Amino acid sequence: MKIAILHGPRDLRIEEQTLDVSRLAADEIWVKTRISALKIGTDRGNYEGADQVPGAPGYPRWVGDSNLGIVQAVGSAVTRVQVGDRIVTRAPHQSEYLLTGSESLVVIPDGVSDEDAVYAHLYALSAHCYHKAQFRPGETVAVVGLGVLGLGAIALGPLFGGRVVGIANSPIRMEMSQKMGAHANFLYDDPNLQAKLDEFSHGVGIDLVILTANPWPALRTAMQIVRPNGRVSVVSLLGRGEPPLDFNPLAMEWFYNKGISLLAVSGRAGYLYPDASPNPFQTADRYAWDHIAAHVVSLMADGLLRPSRLITHRFHYSEMVTAYEMAYQREKNMLGVTFNW
Numbered sequence: 001m002k003i004a005i006l007h008g009p010r011d012l013r014i015e016e017q018t019l020d021v022s023r024l025a026a027d028e029i030w031v032k033t034r035i036s037a038l039k040i041g042t043d044r045g046n047y048e049g050a051d052q053v054p055g056a057p058g059y060p061r062w063v064g065d066s067n068l069g070i071v072q073a074v075g076s077a078v079t080r081v082q083v084g085d086r087i088v089t090r091a092p093h094q095s096e097y098l099l100t101g102s103e104s105l106v107v108i109p110d111g112v113s114d115e116d117a118v119y120a121h122l123y124a125l126s127a128h129c130y131h132k133a134q135f136r137p138g139e140t141v142a143v144v145g146l147g148v149l150g151l152g153a154i155a156l157g158p159l160f161g162g163r164v165v166g167i168a169n170s171p172i173r174m175e176m177s178q179k180m181g182a183h184a185n186f187l188y189d190d191p192n193l194q195a196k197l198d199e200f201s202h203g204v205g206i207d208l209v210i211l212t213a214n215p216w217p218a219l220r221t222a223m224q225i226v227r228p229n230g231r232v233s234v235v236s237l238l239g240r241g242e243p244p245l246d247f248n249p250l251a252m253e254w255f256y257n258k259g260i261s262l263l264a265v266s267g268r269a270g271y272l273y274p275d276a277s278p279n280p281f282q283t284a285d286r287y288a289w290d291h292i293a294a295h296v297v298s299l300m301a302d303g304l305l306r307p308s309r310l311i312t313h314r315f316h317y318s319e320m321v322t323a324y325e326m327a328y329q330r331e332k333n334m335l336g337v338t339f340n341w
């Protein structure tokens with residue numbers, strides 16, 4: 001089978017590895033990939049050799065974690081999927097692989113295209129930005145940074161009942177955000193940003209900021225524009241590969257005096273009303289990861305969510321290095337990128 005392996009900064013190679021599928025263990029699932037998607041923010045950071053993400057393996061390492069494939073065979077104990085099912089997993093860019101039935105996966109219903117479904121996990125992360133912050137319908141949300149995750153948050157906001165504004169660092173991204181359903185879009189360095197946000201929120205201010213951009217100035221923007229007692233969901237890996245700070249990121253005027261909450265979009269979101277279960281130790285969790293991903297896929301099945309609208313590049317897997325180099329150059333017109341296997 002073929003797999004993309006990163007040997008060091010900007011040294012990505014497609015390699016041949018063996019995969020023994022002759023005898024599956026009871027809980028194993030054999031999957032052949034149809035398409036995988038580039039997760040630009042994280043993948044580009046790894047590719048260019050920015051600080052390592054905590055928990056990620058060193059070099060040589062796999063890349064990518066949005067994979068859509070077809071189940072070829074299942075072990076005797078697997079009940080979640082059947083042969084022929086189309087599933088989205090968090091497997092790296094590779095032509096085929098084995099996973100176990102307890103790993104993260106979502107079965108894709110008929111009617112959802114491959115190119116929408118492959119974004120299930122990325123959009124689940126966008127959704128998690130809302131859940132982690134205990135978002136409530138009717139709140140006003142600003143999304144700072146409009147890459148794949150940010151635009152996912154833009155698309156989901158109105159579906160969740162929010163009024164959503166995109167804060168971009170380029171007019172191209174403002175246009176994309178408009179297309180994804182933002183109620184308004186502004187540039188982060190607009191001298192009248194605060195006045196425009198006040199008008200947008202009818203003087204109430206921004207209840208929740210979703211921060212998806214790594215650079216420190218983006219945190220400053222987030223903390224400036226959030227209203228007193230508001231909250232900031234931080235999904236970006238702040239400061240990753242950035243020069244040292246020239247300001248205090250938790251300055252009293254923005255943090256303490258405003259009484260805001262900073263939330264890390266990692267780990268589980270709290271949920272007040274878990275399912276009643278006969279076993280008090282086994283309550284179903286509404287915001288377990290695969291539940292969020294399945295919800296996102298159901299919005300696609302309803303025709304309400306179309307991540308594929310933002311696919312700007314489709315590559316054969318053998319051209320993967322070209323795609324990563326384009327991301328490295330930060331080409332602004334590059335957003336959704338898929339690889340065909």
Ligand SMILES: NC(=O)c1ccc[n+]([C@@H]2O[C@H](COP(=O)([O-])OP(=O)(O)OC[C@H]3O[C@@H](n4cnc5c(N)ncnc54)[C@H](OP(=O)(O)O)[C@@H]3O)[C@@H](O)[C@H]2O)c1
Nearest residue numbers: 040041042145146147148149168169188213218235236237
């Ligand atoms: N917490 C997690 O579990 C998790 C998982 C995956 C990803 N992430 C992180 O989430 C972030 C978003 O991912 P992504 O794939 O959407 O990344 P992305 O494509 O890099 O999106 C971030 C966008 O923000 C823009 N930006 C930079 N500075 C800005 C500013 N001051 N104001 C407004 N926009 C600004 C960037 O522009 P430029 O290209 O010009 O810099 C880029 O378009 C990444 O940092 C990624 O590492 C976190």
